[in-house]
Amino acid sequence: MEWINAILQGTLLGGLYALFAAGLSLIFGVMRLVNIAHGDLIVLAAYLGLTTTVMLGLHPLVALIVVVPAMAGIGYVLQRAVLNQTLGDDILPPLLVTFGLSVIIQNALLEGYSADPQKLDAGALETASIALGPLAVGVLPLLTFAIAVAVVAGLQWTFYRTALGRAFRAVSDNQDIAQLMGLNKRHVFGQAMALALAVTAVAGLLLGIRTSFDPSIGGGRLIFGFEAVIIGGLGNLWGTLAGGIILGVAQTLGAAINPGWQLLAGHLAFLIVLAVRPNGLFPRISG
Amino acid sequence: MPEPILNISKLEAFYGDFQALYGLDLTVDEGEVLAIIGANGAGKTTLLRSIAGLMRNGPDQIRYRNQPIGALRADQVAARGLALVPEGRQLFPSLSVEENLIIGGRVGRKGPWSLSKVYELFPILDERKHQASTSLSGGQQQMVAIGRALMSNPDLILFDEISLGLAPIIIKDIYDALPGIVGGGMSAVIVEQDVTKALAVSSRVYCLQDGRVSLEGASSTVSREDISRAYFGIE
Numbered sequence: 001m002e003w004i005n006a007i008l009q010g011t012l013l014g015g016l017y018a019l020f021a022a023g024l025s026l027i028f029g030v031m032r033l034v035n036i037a038h039g040d041l042i043v044l045a046a047y048l049g050l051t052t053t054v055m056l057g058l059h060p061l062v063a064l065i066v067v068v069p070a071m072a073g074i075g076y077v078l079q080r081a082v083l084n085q086t087l088g089d090d091i092l093p094p095l096l097v098t099f100g101l102s103v104i105i106q107n108a109l110l111e112g113y114s115a116d117p118q119k120l121d122a123g124a125l126e127t128a129s130i131a132l133g134p135l136a137v138g139v140l141p142l143l144t145f146a147i148a149v150a151v152v153a154g155l156q157w158t159f160y161r162t163a164l165g166r167a168f169r170a171v172s173d174n175q176d177i178a179q180l181m182g183l184n185k186r187h188v189f190g191q192a193m194a195l196a197l198a199v200t201a202v203a204g205l206l207l208g209i210r211t212s213f214d215p216s217i218g219g220g221r222l223i224f225g226f227e228a229v230i231i232g233g234l235g236n237l238w239g240t241l242a243g244g245i246i247l248g249v250a251q252t253l254g255a256a257i258n259p260g261w262q263l264l265a266g267h268l269a270f271l272i273v274l275a276v277r278p279n280g281l282f283p284r285i286s287g
Numbered sequence: 288m289p290e291p292i293l294n295i296s297k298l299e300a301f302y303g304d305f306q307a308l309y310g311l312d313l314t315v316d317e318g319e320v321l322a323i324i325g326a327n328g329a330g331k332t333t334l335l336r337s338i339a340g341l342m343r344n345g346p347d348q349i350r351y352r353n354q355p356i357g358a359l360r361a362d363q364v365a366a367r368g369l370a371l372v373p374e375g376r377q378l379f380p381s382l383s384v385e386e387n388l389i390i391g392g393r394v395g396r397k398g399p400w401s402l403s404k405v406y407e408l409f410p411i412l413d414e415r416k417h418q419a420s421t422s423l424s425g426g427q428q429q430m431v432a433i434g435r436a437l438m439s440n441p442d443l444i445l446f447d448e449i450s451l452g453l454a455p456i457i458i459k460d461i462y463d464a465l466p467g468i469v470g471g472g473m474s475a476v477i478v479e480q481d482v483t484k485a486l487a488v489s490s491r492v493y494c495l496q497d498g499r500v501s502l503e504g505a506s507s508t509v510s511r512e513d514i515s516r517a518y519f520g521i522e
Contacts, residue, residue, distance in 0.1 A: 163393075169381040170390050176341055177377045179361035180370070182394035182439065 005135055006256040007249055012137070014248030015145030016210065018241040019203035020225035021232075022151060023196035025240045028229070030168045030192040031087060033094045037101040039222030041197060044105055045071050045204025046213050050118055060120040060209050068201040075197030079190040087189070102218065109215035120208035144206050151199055152241045158195070159237070168192055227270040233280025242282060246273070289316040292443055292474050293338070294350040298357075300333050300342055300498075307333040308498045315443065320465075320475045322489035322506060324482050326518060329495040331478045332374055335445045338476075339371040340364035351443070365394050370441035374448045374478075376432040378420040385416035387431050391438030398440025399471060405434035408464055426457030433461070433468070443474045450481060462488060482514060496520050 024038050035041075045067055052063040082101075086093040128139040159165040170178040171188045179185055207213060207221070224247060232243025247266050254265020273281060293315040300308040308330045315321050325331050336342045338349055340361035349357035356364055370391075378387050388405055406413035409430040415423060420431055429449060436444055450458040458481075465488055469475045479485035486492060486506045494502035494517035502509065502517030 166382065166386055166390055167393075170379045173379040173381050174377060176361070177373060177379070178390075179341070180339060180365055180373070181390050181435070182362045182365040183390075184360065184362045 001134060002256060003253070006252040008132075008135060008137065009141065010249030010252030011245050012141035012145045012248070013252060014228075014241070014245030015141070015148035016203065016206055016244070017224045017228045017247050018148045018244030019144075019151060019199065019206065020221050021228035021240045021244055022148075022155060022237060023199040023203070024222075024225045025229045025232075025235070025237060026155065026192060026196045026199070029235045030172050031189050032091070033083065033087065034091075034098070035196075036095060036098040036222065037105060037218075038098075038200070038225060039220065040102045040105040040109075040218035041071070041200050042204045042207060042221045042225075043213055043215060043218045044074075044109065045197075045201040046120070046208035047109055047113055047118070047215075048201075049120055049205040049208050050113075053120060060122050060205055061125075064202065064205055067205060068198050071197040071201035071204075072194040075193040075195075075200075076190040078197075079193035080186060083193065084186045084189055106215050106218060113215065115214055115216070117212040117214045118208070119212040120205065122209040126209065140209060144210070147202060147206065148241060148244070151202060152237050155195075155199070156237050164191065224266070227266065230280055231270060231273045233283035236280075236282045239280060239282030243280070246281075289318060291315060292317045292352060293476075294353070295334075295338070296348060296350075298334070298337060298344060298348045300330070300337050300344060302333075306498065308337070311495075311498065311500055313493060313500065315474055315476055316491075318472050318474055319491065320469055320477060320489045322485035322492040323476060323478045323495060324480075324485050324492060324514070324518065325495035325501075328497075330498040331495055332447055333498075334495070335371060335447050335476070335478060338364075338445060339369060341371075365439060365441075366396075368396060368440070368442040369445070370436035370439050370443075371445045372432050372436045372447060372449060374451065376425075376428045378428055378431055378435070380419070380421045382420060383417055384412055384420050384423065384431055387420050388412075388416075388434050388438050391435035392440075394439040396440040400437045400440050402438070405437060408437075408467060409434060424457075425453050426460065429453060429457075429461060430464075433464075437468065441473065443476070444468070446475065446477045446479075448478055448480065450479065450484065458484075482518075494518055 020042060024035060027033050027035050048067045048070055049060055049063050052058060052066045053060050082097065083094065086097045125140055129136045130139060159168060167183050167188050170181065171183060171185050175185050228243035228247050229240055231246050232239030246269060250269035251262045251266040255262035291314040295311060295313040298308050298311040323331050337344050340359050340363065344357040346355035346358040351367060351369065356367065382390065388402055411427055412430055412434060420428065449461055462484065477485060477489060489506045492504060492506045492509060493500055494514060496517060502513055
């Protein structure tokens with residue numbers, strides 16, 4: 001029963017990792033940008049959530065109404081003002097600039113909020129659980145997982161059923177020709193980053209409710225997001241969800257064997273997938 | 288005298304240190320079909336890319352309806368009513384046939400062309416509209432590329448090597464469709480390797496050689512000798 005419990009908890013944890021990864025996957029898919037600052041942007045969203053809940057006295061989940069549009073706005077401005085300038089044939093400038101951005105965000109948060117661990121207070125939601133036979137399942141992990149599924153489904157729908165998604169795919173295919181169709185790629189990239197950081201806002205708030213956070217933890221979230229994307233296969237959002245689940249399950253199983261093995265087991269699962277299926281488990285089927 | 292819709296003067300274009308066009312002058316009259324011929328590397332594609340806004344130039348080097356467009360981005364040029372059918376078709380592989388056409392209409396200009404009109408012109412596309420664009424034959428892909436450009440309801444359409452890599456029978460089909468496209472008063476510039484074909488469909492012709500205009504004249508009156516001299520630079 002202990003093992004089933006570990007697998008269940010790991011699956012639900014995987015939902016959170018999929019939320020870390022979805023924005024990363026979207027950005028890479030649309031503009032081939034590897035965003036090293038992604039983890040720090042998740043932490044930034046958590047801090048924005050903290051400020052919103054403290055100042056307005058809102059429940060952290062209600063604070064989404066403020067934090068999601070705020071992060072989307074930051075994403076659009078960041079893309080138009082900074083990141084668009086780095087995109088080109090050379091893949092190095094975006095890596096360097098987002099790495100610099102990561103350092104800047106970490107230090108700005110340190111300056112603004114200090115290094116003390118913080119936590120979002122979600123009240124009774126944090127400890128509520130429902131009995132599933134002999135197992136007790138936390139409402140918050142269950143909710144996180146449901147939100148992750150909804151976000152991935154929503155992104156998938158946006159990508160394949162809307163004009164915005166068509167623009168994303170067209171610009172991703174061929175920037176010059178998309179421009180001929182009247183699509184300004186700089187604006188489309190801005191929209192993609194806005195959408196990615198809106199997802200990041202959701203991930204950041206759920207992270208902040210689940211665990212305590214401080215300005216230094218962004219790097220770790222970036223790694224989990226990366227691993228989920230790579231395990232699932234680049235450019236496949238449902239694959240990213242599956243990747244998150246595999247990572248989550250590996251971590252909780254590792255922890256069930258020995259509490260010190262949680263992170264190690266996750267990285268090992270990642271390495272094994274990388275060795276056996278370098279393109280991930282569900283790479284995008286190219287047409 | 289019809290008014291020129293496009294006026295190019297002293298156009299220069301560069302790829303890094305390499306100069307591709309040297310002070311090129313060219314006009315397209317309202318409603319005419321203009322052919323541009325020339326050897327590989329003469330600057331034909333560079334000229335079309337410059338007009339379409341994929342290469343930035345001096346604002347006044349390219350004037351469209353008497354407005355400077357030389358320094359505009361491709362999306363801004365497209366919004367003014369210019370469309371390019373690029374060399375090699377260059378469809379969006381992630382988009383279905385119909386999505387490729389829809390995205391062509393994104394510019395949102397009013398006019399006679401719509402999805403149903405394009406399907407009327409190329410009925411095979413209606414049958415294949417839900418397929419991936421990459422699953423079509425070369426000729427069908429060219430039809431999608433032409434339809435995609437028409438969807439923006441352009442006043443001036445630029446064709447870059449529409450017969451390149453296609454079977455002769457398909458090329459004939461495409462050219463047979465041309466009067467139905469440009470008949471409605473649309474102006475067209477056709478870049479074509481096949482000189483006979485180019486002369487047959489156009490009213491005027493320019494020959495480019497090493498980034499300069501080496502010959503200009505009415506398609507019906509230019510002689511073969513003039514063309515070979517202008518084409519190869521043999522005196």
